[in-house]
Amino acid sequence: MRLGPIGLGTPMVLAPMAAVTNAPFRRACRSHALRALAELGRDTHASPTWAPAGLYVCEMITARALVEDRESTWRLVAADPDETPRSVQLHGVDPATMGEAARLLVSRGLAHHVDINFGCPVPKITRKGGGSALPWKTSRFVAIIEAVIAGARAGSEQAGLGFIAPVSVKIRSGIDDDHRVDIDAGLAAQDAGAAAVCLHARTTAEYYSGSAHWDHIGALVEVLDIPVLGNGDIGSAEDALAMRDETGCAGVEVGRGAQGRPWIFADIAHALAGSPRRSRPSSDEVIDMIRTHARDLAQWGGDEGHAMRDLRKHLGWYLRGFRVGGDVKRRLARVGSLAELDDILGEIEPAQPYPAAAEGLHGRTGHSRRPKLPEGWLDTREVDAQAMAVLERAALEGEFSY
Ligand SMILES: Cc1cc2nc3c(=O)[nH]c(=O)nc-3n(C[C@H](O)[C@H](O)[C@H](O)COP(=O)(O)O)c2cc1C
Incomplete structure (x- = not known):
């Protein structure tokens, strides 16, 4: 093309x-x-x-x-x-x-x-x-x-x-x-x-x-x-x-x-x-990807806190379908530094195979709605x-x- x-x-x-x-x-x-x-x-x-x-x-x-x-x-x-x-x-x-x-x-x-x-x-x-x-x-x-x-x-x-x-x-x-x-x-x-x-x-x-x-x-x-x-x-x-x-x-x-x-x-x-x-990445491979993504974000933006705030939404997407405890999820949703991220990821049960639930679309879906347009558009x-x-x-x- x-x-x-x-x-x-x-x-x-x-x-x-x-x-x-x-x-x-x-x-x-x-x-x-x-x-x-x-x-x-x-x-x-x-x-x-x-x-x-x-x-x-x-x-x-x-x-x-x-x-x-x-x-x-x-x-x-x-x-x-x-x-x-x-x-x-x-x-x-x-x-x-x-x-x-x-x-x-x-x-x-x-x-x-x-x-x-x-x-x-x-x-x-x-x-x-x-x-x-x-x-x-x-x-x-x-x-x-x-x-x-x-x-x-x-x-x-x-x-x-x-x-x-x-x-x-x-x-x-x-x-x-x-x-x-x-x-x-x-x-x-x-x-x-x-x-x-x-x-x-x-x-x-x-x-x-x-x-x-x-x-x-x-x-x-x-x-x-x-x-x-x-x-x-x-x-x-x-x-x-x-x-x-x-x-x-x-x-x-x-x-x-x-x-x-x-x-x-x-x-x-x-x-x-x-x-x-x-x-079909295992949990360990996905966690490695998360670590790389997190380091890249911190380096790119030059601010670790900001990088972690950006990363949080990705964490839910990356880990979808894997067994992750409620407490780990809650802490990931507030993660503030690379070191903390490393610690929390270390608590996820290792070597989980790729879950079928990871398939499909993530993110926005929602309902149809009347478009908001300027008057008379x-x-x-x-x-x-x-x-x-x-x-x-x-x-x-x-x-x-x-
Ligand atoms: C979180 C999010 C942000 C988006 N931001 C943009 C954007 O900046 N520019 C754009 O043209 N489309 C944007 N879109 C629309 C996507 O580019 C794409 O057209 C849409 O998600 C449909 O493709 P998909 O089914 O592969 O997701 C966004 C979609 C999502 C979910």
Whole structure:
């Protein structure tokens, strides 16, 4: 699969997840995929235009925070020195700010690929016309894509990259069943110059509930010439194969299936290569992964307490299905240092085999809900005066987060 100038040796992508896909988690996922490639006797050498193990996207970054030069946001986009190609997702509603953020990221060597978030269903974002609400307003959607492409091009030239960093978009199927956007947004993105489209095949209203509509992915594949990344409900290598076979998508994008199971990328790499080998780590192996993840987080953020707060959510995901006592769970939920973590993990019954309960998707599910949109948003796909006022206000506020 190709994302413009970037070749993906394995057509799989770690989906951007806010507060999850930072550099240490991306490293964990990548390292399993690289292990699988080595097991398969494949070349593992990466470059800015060659991703043997696929792409691992940084969590969504608010464009305005970069343009305003907020140090905490720059820390979030920090990549591992050996992480390449580097992939970052931007979010914002203002074309000029989005373009400038893309230029900054690429010119500073922090991104070789920029993805745009048009899929976020969180009310505080959609209510301001952002995330998955935005593709409904076609002219603004296209203006943002064009601005990000121009910014990525300028940044690539400034950095002397030798290629133009490609831009992709991540969309949902629509606002709700009566207001689908996937086909026309995909076509508009392609016309605007996007290198790929990732479709999370649920509407905003569906949030994370029910099953993703893989038929929407297949329909998009039918109409687009650029690659489509299929996203939604891949919880195993077998799911990845099934999605590829059912939809014809060029690549698969995996979110929740990687939570606590970074080895899913090794399994998918094996599966795509026709190999039956799957990772079935024991409790001891998972605990080793946790220790490495914890050390990487502490080193990356430079603050052990903060690293442990980040790690806590991963601990539940990693240990799902293993026998872990209530007292150990409670202490892990409050763990404050690496030394304490080591002590508590040491109390978990050793050598437990991989539990069947670890299979499947972790994290968000929930119910469908009425999308929170700006007043009158669905009345027209034009950016009328009312929508313009909302977008201008949102562009100034800039402080979006999950
Ligand atoms: C905790 C969490 C954070 C997320 N953050 C983002 C984000 O920053 N940007 C984005 O485009 N999607 C985000 N998503 C959506 C995922 O990228 C993905 O589209 C969705 O989870 C469906 O894929 P899955 O079934 O493989 O999880 C997030 C999802 C979760 C569960």
